[in-house]
Amino acid sequence: MTNKAIQRAVGIAGSQQKLADLCGVSQPTVWRWLHGGGIEVRFVMKIVKATNGKIKAQDIDPDLAELLQAS
Known part of the structure; x- marks a missing residue:
């Protein structure tokens, strides 16, 4: 299974x-x-920064994005 967000990154x-x-x-x-x-x-x-924000945290993993917003 290919992670499409990482493929784009x-x-x-x-x-x-x-x-x-x-x-x-x-x-x-x-x-x-x-x-x-x-x-x-x-x-x-780091991935978000490496792509100048073209890839968002929620693109990589919606669950991780929620954790990052909570912290």
Whole structure:
């Protein structure tokens, strides 16, 4: 199952490696996110920032977006 938000984020960043660099993770971590692996809350806002807000927290995971708003 491909995570469409991460797929879009990779496209915006230019590659899995570039998104990884912007988020401070390894490329295999981005591959895992892309293929349905869990995304830790601490990386959601890094992905949002890496895409200049083109990807929103609620695009990545609606449940995580609610948690971020509550904090």
